[in-house]
Amino acid sequence: LEIHMVPMTMSGDEEQGLLLVLQDVSAIRRLERMRSEFVANVSHELKTPVAAVKGFSETLLSGAMNDPETARSFLTIIHEESERLNRLIGDILELSKIESRRSPLQFSPIDLAGFFGRMSELLTPEAAKKNIELDVYLEEGLFLEADEDRLGQIVMNLMQNGINYTPEGGKVKVRAEIVETADGEEEAVRITVSDTGIGIPKKDIPRIFERFYRVDKARSRSSGGTGLGLSIVKHLTELHHGTLRVESTVGVGSQFILELPLLQP
Numbered sequence: 001l002e003i004h005m006v007p008m009t010m011s012g013d014e015e016q017g018l019l020l021v022l023q024d025v026s027a028i029r030r031l032e033r034m035r036s037e038f039v040a041n042v043s044h045e046l047k048t049p050v051a052a053v054k055g056f057s058e059t060l061l062s063g064a065m066n067d068p069e070t071a072r073s074f075l076t077i078i079h080e081e082s083e084r085l086n087r088l089i090g091d092i093l094e095l096s097k098i099e100s101r102r103s104p105l106q107f108s109p110i111d112l113a114g115f116f117g118r119m120s121e122l123l124t125p126e127a128a129k130k131n132i133e134l135d136v137y138l139e140e141g142l143f144l145e146a147d148e149d150r151l152g153q154i155v156m157n158l159m160q161n162g163i164n165y166t167p168e169g170g171k172v173k174v175r176a177e178i179v180e181t182a183d184g185e186e187e188a189v190r191i192t193v194s195d196t197g198i199g200i201p202k203k204d205i206p207r208i209f210e211r212f213y214r215v216d217k218a219r220s221r222s223s224g225g226t227g228l229g230l231s232i233v234k235h236l237t238e239l240h241h242g243t244l245r246v247e248s249t250v251g252v253g254s255q256f257i258l259e260l261p262l263l264q265p
Ligand code: ADP
Pocket: 157, 161, 162, 164, 165, 195, 197, 198, 199, 200, 208, 209, 213, 214, 215, 216, 220, 221, 224, 225, 226, 227, 228, 229, 230, 231, 254
């Protein structure tokens, strides 16, 4: 609580009293704390790949280069770690852009059949590598008012997670259908992305939308995750006036249920 005192004068110049202003600054302090925690997390996340690039390139320079097999394997690591850095920086910039509202959404009508066609085309090679079946089924003639690039980020992240957290030979299903919004008034599109993957423990579900929160750090790392995908998804869903729910059973699979209004208010 911050207290400010302001002397009050009425007509005539005599001092009449004091105005006491009590301001609750806990929200401001909380924001400041979140910001500095975020900066600390970002620095930590960036340090790991930079350390790997530095270490492996130094080892190469001090002689490992002479053995072609070692050289190849170290260069592969350096390459992967720089890709990770790239993704991290991209996601951090994206989050900061969304949070500062610097780039407003551009809504336009989107034909979901074409949209999901492009999404599955982009992800088919990745799914094929793990022998995962991608199964997309849409109601016919679905249109939705949205920011197409942002909607792409939402759906891409959810489908990519489905692939990342599903063992070989599993299945990732996408469904899109018309529903009524929770208040029963307007129509919405419900997009469900479900997988037959490792699932999410109940206690972790409320936290997976936090920045850099991962149930299993090593697993997220080996699948190339940045830990920022779902916080970006959550923000973008809110900017579309939509909702996102998660249902999951460990060892069985997860389901992310996205509802977006057909028309933006
Ligand atoms: P990441 O880059 O680590 O995938 P996200 O923000 O996309 O970061 O997700 C946060 C965490 O939520 C993941 O690290 C993972 O533990 C969990 N998670 C997300 N999607 C799934 C899923 N489909 N199945 C199981 N766990 C998931």
